[in-house]
Amino acid sequence: QQPVQSPQAVILREGEDAVINCSSSKALYSVHWYRQKHGEAPVFLMILLKGGEQKGHEKISASFNEKKQQSSLYLTASQLSYSGTYFCGTAGSSNTGKLIFGQGTTLQVKP
Amino acid sequence: EAGVVQSPRYKIIEKKQPVAFWCNPISGHNTLYWYRQNLGQGPELLIRYENEEAVDDSQLPKDRFSAERLKGVDSTLKIQPAELGDSAVYLCASSGLAGGTYEQYFGPGTRLTVT
Numbered sequence: 001q002q003p004v005q006s007p008q009a010v011i012l013r014e015g016e017d018a019v020i021n022c023s024s025s026k027a028l029y030s031v032h033w034y035r036q037k038h039g040e041a042p043v044f045l046m047i048l049l050k051g052g053e054q055k056g057h058e059k060i061s062a063s064f065n066e067k068k069q070q071s072s073l074y075l076t077a078s079q080l081s082y083s084g085t086y087f088c089g090t091a092g093s094s095n096t097g098k099l100i101f102g103q104g105t106t107l108q109v110k111p
Numbered sequence: 112e113a114g115v116v117q118s119p120r121y122k123i124i125e126k127k128q129p130v131a132f133w134c135n136p137i138s139g140h141n142t143l144y145w146y147r148q149n150l151g152q153g154p155e156l157l158i159r160y161e162n163e164e165a166v167d168d169s170q171l172p173k174d175r176f177s178a179e180r181l182k183g184v185d186s187t188l189k190i191q192p193a194e195l196g197d198s199a200v201y202l203c204a205s206s207g208l209a210g211g212t213y214e215q216y217f218g219p220g221t222r223l224t225v226t
Contacts, residue, residue, distance in 0.1 A: 002153075030212065041115075041202065041217040042154065049212060087153045089215075097142055097206060097213030098167055101153030 001025050003090045005102035012078050012109050020105045022088030024069040031064055031071040032089040032099060035082075042087060045073075075107070083109045113137065115218030117203050123224045129191035132221045136184065136205030142213060143180060145188050146202040148220070154202055160186065193225045 003024040010018055022031060030049045034042035048064035048071055059076040075082055085106045089099035116135040124130050136143050141162050146154035157176065159167040162183040171178065175194070180186040190197055200222050204215040 032215070034217075041219045044214055044216060047212050047214055089153075091213070096167075097144075097208075097215070098156065098159060099215065101155070104151070104153050 002100055003088055003102040005086075005088060005105045007105060008103070009106040010108070012107065014080060014109055014111055015077050016109075018075040018078060018107060020073040020075075020086050020088075020107070022071045022073075022090070022102055024090050026069065026090075026092060028064075028066065028069050028090050028092065030091045031062075032091070033062055033071075033073050034087045034089065034101075035084045036087065036104075037084040045086075078107075078109045080109050080111065083107055115203055115205055115216055117201075117218035117221055119221055120219060121222050121224075123226065124193055126195055126225050127192040129189065130193055130223060131187055131189045132201050132203075132223075134186045134188070134203030134218060136186070136203070137207075137216055140205035140207045140216075141183065142206045142208070143186050144204040144206075144215065145178060145186070146204065146217075148200045148202055150199075154217075157188070190223075193223075195225050198223055198225045 003022050006021045032047045033045040036042040062073045064071045085104040087101050087104050089101045118133050143160040145157040148154045158171045158178050160180045178188045200220040202220045204217045206213040206215045
C-alpha cells in the first residue's frame, strides 16, 4: 500500500517552519525521505530505521513512530532552497531495499 | 564520487516504436532499481536487481518491458512496442547495503514522450 503524505502542498515565507507527514497502513522497517526539484532527480535526505533514533542535520530533521507507522519531516527556519517536492519512501517489515513512495508534498518557500 | 549516470536524458518516439534506456550505477553499489515516475506522482518501482539477479520484477509489465543487468554493473531497460501511456520519467537508482540500510541514490532520469 502506498503511504499517504500530508499536506499535499504548503506555501511558506522564508524563516517559517513546516511539518510533512507520512502514514502507512502496514508495519514499517524504515522510512526514507527525498526532495525533488522540478526536472531533477530525487535527492536523498535521510533514513529512519525501526528502533532507531530521530535523525536530522542542520534545520531538517525527522521522526519515526513505529507504533503508528508514521514519520514526520520537520523543516525549521525554511530557506528558498527548501522549495521542491518531498517524498517519503517506506520499506516493509523486512529489510529488502524495496521502497513504496508516497504521492509527494509540494513545498514552496517565498521570500 | 560519480553519481548514477543515465542516458539518454530525453527521448521522443512514436507509439509502437521500441526504446531503450541505459543506466550506470554508483561504483560498488550492488543493488540497482528502475522506477517510473508519472507527472505529479512518486516513483514507482519496476524492477530491482541484486548484482545480476532480478529479485523483484513484480511491477514490470512483462509483455512489453524487459530489463537486463549484464555483469552486475550497467543496466538497460527496454520497451517494445511503446504505448502512449508509457510517457513518463524513467529513473534509475542504486544502493549499497551500508549499515544495514539501503540508501538509494537516483540518476537524472530519462524523460520519455510517446506520440
